[in-house]
Amino acid sequence: MSHSTPIKRAVAVAAAAVTALALGVPAAQATPPEPTLRSEAPRDLEIGSAVWGQRDLLDHDRKNPTEFQRILGAEFGSVTPENDMKWAEIHPEPDVYDFSGADAVIAFAKANRQEVRGHTLLWHSQNPDWVTEASNTWTCDEARDVLEDHVRTVVGRYAGEIYEWDVANEIFQDEWDAGGVRLRTEANPFLKACSADPVGLIGDVFRWAHEADPEALLFLNDYNAEGINAKTDAYYELAQELLADGAPLQGFGAQAHLSLQYGFDDSMRANFERFAALGLKVAVTEADVRMPLGDDGEPTTEQIALQADRYDRLLQACLDVAACTSFTVWGFDDGRSWVPGVFPEGYATIMTEGFEKKPAYFALLDGLTDATPGTSPRTPPGLNR
Numbered sequence: 001m002s003h004s005t006p007i008k009r010a011v012a013v014a015a016a017a018v019t020a021l022a023l024g025v026p027a028a029q030a031t032p033p034e035p036t037l038r039s040e041a042p043r044d045l046e047i048g049s050a051v052w053g054q055r056d057l058l059d060h061d062r063k064n065p066t067e068f069q070r071i072l073g074a075e076f077g078s079v080t081p082e083n084d085m086k087w088a089e090i091h092p093e094p095d096v097y098d099f100s101g102a103d104a105v106i107a108f109a110k111a112n113r114q115e116v117r118g119h120t121l122l123w124h125s126q127n128p129d130w131v132t133e134a135s136n137t138w139t140c141d142e143a144r145d146v147l148e149d150h151v152r153t154v155v156g157r158y159a160g161e162i163y164e165w166d167v168a169n170e171i172f173q174d175e176w177d178a179g180g181v182r183l184r185t186e187a188n189p190f191l192k193a194c195s196a197d198p199v200g201l202i203g204d205v206f207r208w209a210h211e212a213d214p215e216a217l218l219f220l221n222d223y224n225a226e227g228i229n230a231k232t233d234a235y236y237e238l239a240q241e242l243l244a245d246g247a248p249l250q251g252f253g254a255q256a257h258l259s260l261q262y263g264f265d266d267s268m269r270a271n272f273e274r275f276a277a278l279g280l281k282v283a284v285t286e287a288d289v290r291m292p293l294g295d296d297g298e299p300t301t302e303q304i305a306l307q308a309d310r311y312d313r314l315l316q317a318c319l320d321v322a323a324c325t326s327f328t329v330w331g332f333d334d335g336r337s338w339v340p341g342v343f344p345e346g347y348a349t350i351m352t353e354g355f356e357k358k359p360a361y362f363a364l365l366d367g368l369t370d371a372t373p374g375t376s377p378r379t380p381p382g383l384n385r
């Protein structure tokens with residue numbers, strides 16, 4: 001049973017009554033504001049969405065936001081730049097940084113009193129051509145210099161504005177990849193150049209990021225990382241190794257790109273708990289639930305219900321573990337979702353293209369409304385509040 005619901009409601013009603021009184025309207029006529037994901041979230045959990053600043057925020061005008069921007073500001077307490085902080089966008093040439101998209105995300109977050117999750121610093125994908133080409137000839141020292149300069153520049157620029165950073169993204173292969181679960185020392189240009197000691201390099205990336213922004217919580221992040229499996233076993237070992245080396249690793253993120261084609265792994269809570277037991281924070285960082293659609297492009301009633309249930313289970317795993325700091329959806333509307341461009345599936349987010357709220361949205365809203373406030377101290381210190 002919830003302790004927070006009556007309190008949240010009472011605060012909302014009281015606030016509405018005060019406003020009404022100030023306006024000279026009888027308090028009885030005051031209606032509380034519509035609940036949002038953000039307003040219902042327990043105080044120690046951020047509810048976030050990815051947003052592509054370059055595409056959707058460059059035209060942001062505080063006084064006249066687009067419908068998309070209005071919902072993004074109203075529903076979410078946190079935003080993740082979907083592409084704007086990736087190497088290819090932010091560092092397109094060796095001596096050229098382009099901060100325009102990332103700056104737009106930070107400015108939007110400030111205007112809406114939101115937190116920002118940084119994403120990402122070390123990844124095998126969305127690297128600029130100059131990195132991919134250079135990696136064929138780099139010595140490890142050369143690769144380290146390039147990476148160190150990048151990490152200090154990007155993390156330093158936004159120091160104090162980012163509460164969590166996905167420092168290393170998708171650094172392990174999957175069980176089904178050639179060679180099985182192991183560090184991506186071929187696909188990742190930096191791990192490739194330093195394949196003699198990839199863990200040493202990973203630890204240093206965390207050190208550089210921590211020096212550049214000591215307040216940000218630094219995460220490992222991956223897909224197929226929800227439950228206990230061969231990949232998360234490898235992460236669990238890596239986390240222990242990094243911590244034993246004194247690297248400032250502080251969190252483990254499960255992306256949670258799910259599909260109704262596959263089952264839901266009920267070991268998610270246990271997986272989060274084992275990382276929490278190492279002293280790490282955990283987070284759901286990129287949630288969406290896609291599905292194969294019929295010829296008409298529409299989901300069935302059953303699929304819609306199953307999707308809501310998946311979102312609910314993801315949220316519950318996070319709510320059940322006190323160390324879970326944030327729950328982020330990878331975009332909130334189907335019109336902007338990355339899914340149809342990459343998979344023969346769709347309907348993955350919590351709102352339709354026309355911003356109609358799906359049962360999945362209400363599953364999250366109800367889950368948050370029923371949640372008891374966590375007992376862990378609020379992390380991070382709420383930089384933008």
Ligand code: XIL
Nearest residue numbers: 082083119169223255257286330338
């Ligand atoms: C995706 C973006 O959503 C797309 O716009 C882009 O074209 C490709 O990358 N895992 C991640 C994210 O960590 O950065 C990816 O984002 C989705 C998978």
